[in-house]
Amino acid sequence: VSAHLDTVFPEGTDVTVKRDGNKLMAPGIADDTRGLAVMLALIRVLDAGKIETASDILFVASVGEEGLGDLRGMKHLFLKGPYKDKIKTFIDLDGGVPNRVVTTSLGSRRYRLTFTGPGGHSYGAFGTVNPMYAMGEFLVEFGKTKVAPQSSYSASVASGGTSVNAIPGESSMEIDMRSASPAELTRIEARMKEIVEAAAANENKARSTKSGSIGVKFVLLGDRPAGSMALPKSVNAGDSNIPVTVKTESPLPLFAYEAIKKHGLTPEFTASSTDSNVAMSIGIPAITISAGAGDRAHALDEWADAGKEISMRQFGIVMTTVLATAGMK
Template identity: 55%
Template sequence: MHRHAFAAAAACALLASPAMAAPKDEVARIVANPAFKTAVATLDKDYDRTVADIVTLTEIPAPPFKEAERGKAYKTMLEAHGLTEVEVDPEGNVMGLRKGTKSGPVVVVSAHLDTVFPEGTNVKVRREGTKLHAPGVADDTHNLAVLLAWIRAMDAAKIRTQSDILFVGTVGEEGAGDLRGVRYFFGKGKYKDRTKAFFSVDGLDPGGITHIGVGSKRYRVTFSGPGGHSYGAFGIVNPMAAMAKAITDLYEIQPPTDPKVTYSASVTGGGTSVNAIPDKVFTEFDMRSADPAELAKLDARFKAIMQEAVAHENKARSTRVGQVSVEIKPIGDRPAGQTPKTSPIVAYTAAAIQALGYTPEYDASSTDANAPMAVGVPAITIGGGGKGGRAHSLDEWIDVEKSGGVKGMSVGLAAVLAVAGVN
């Protein structure tokens, strides 16, 4: 069966479940069960171990495209937690299976291995009271440890889910990684046609449900020309003039606000000297929307603007020693997607959030959940609990105060159990 058809069939099967008629009742049943209470008690009892796992993993550098060392350590941890079929796939994703009582499609629960910080960044964790400070400690290292805590809690409570649960540490979620890990998982991975629901655990807020995946198109656009002396060659074409016009014309676009569409000229450089007309300059651009059609429309207009700016410059100044040209190189392409609020994974998660004393908040973002959404697999991103701040900065931090941490972790565990099914 084609994976799009499979995803639709899996979603229909879930919708047909008797428990789906009343997700709040089903979640209430799970939360009230003595086994769940034992699981939560285990989260509490083992909390120091969870914090220790956060520290251990944070202090293993995982810069973009160089997550292998952390992945190796995480594979060892998954094996130590008794998962089966533990492996590292060809893209670098680390995964292991917790078997359910019924054969069939799996529920995937993931957190990403990579951080935004370059090689050589000091990732030593500094503790001040209940706060841990280090680059990447919250995004997303904390949640790698949360996944391990959930496994221990289920084992201690002897909880058997109906569906198999595949725990995954993905690569390439951040920046230029362009979701390469999860895109491989749903493009070439062995579970691509065997996934009925996908949780990305990314962030901290236990009340958040990211059910809209914001797509993006990213380019490095290089404008080239003959170059020359700023005085002696004055009057010839200048690639910087073409680039300036392209940026100015792009910013004349008034994009829709519903659906939200954005663009940004973000990074620029080039040239050789203050007294030289540059022969090459570049700018990197980012465009985003949760609506694939609107994003495609902006993408087409963007490319036209780049070409029009070049044509304008070649007409405006002398081309006696050469013309200006442009190269538009893709550097990122994240698919957009959406999981409806009526989907079981969203309804069960919202019920779990409410059952444990929080208020559901629905939002849109760009996360690993984009890739399954784009191929029709029900997917959301949730927070692993706790508080923190300054993500993507050198002074990133999380608060590992125990009561709030345990309560926050309980939400995701309840949601995963509801989707995977328990007797």
């Protein structure tokens, strides 16, 4: 059972909690500070109630879930650490909608692309190849790429140049590509690289390379694996076109489904990128469920609902799912 310690906000962000009725407002309070609080509360309840489970429960506070963290905490836990090959089932507590169960993990690849060139004076070297033009062509063409359902891409951060009157020596941008299908993610990545190379070649043909030509650099910033659970036929609401990486039909999704249903909500299976990605990708049954209600995740005005009724409902969903999975003596 895991919740993540990190948030999307940089060091130095004011995280002072403000209260407005049942709303607790602070950056990161719902994603995933509350998940950590619910996990600690669950430990206390199990201890206070002297509840013994049939299977051992390992509680983990992970790192690297957000941004460029690249799931490094989960990769260590499942692929390198002392618990490698020992974990049979994984339940992730995170922000999100209270009735949703993540059973499909969106894989992602993130790159920093850099177009390089000789640079020069904007007037004196006019006609020299310009990496900014190559990057612009890439953006236009990449934006035309068609993708399968539960797939996406985004040009996110751009930089380059030193002065308004200088041809830039380099132009860089960061690209995010996602898909629930490993094959589709690989296809999008290959298409991205193809367009980058073509844009560089076209710029070298269009303008002078006397002082140097346009080159390209690819730096992989993140590689999150995709995965998907085989859902029970009785509640199967998944996309049949998404490859299943957890071949065994685990009761785990059904446990969460029934727990949510018993607490008065309508369960919904969904896809997302969470700490469950790594487990699912290597065939370990895994889900991500919400630790409570809230909104505005990743924004400075993020908030969590601390109302007793809602909080206890969600805690009940979490505890029921965990105990059903671990079994009780």
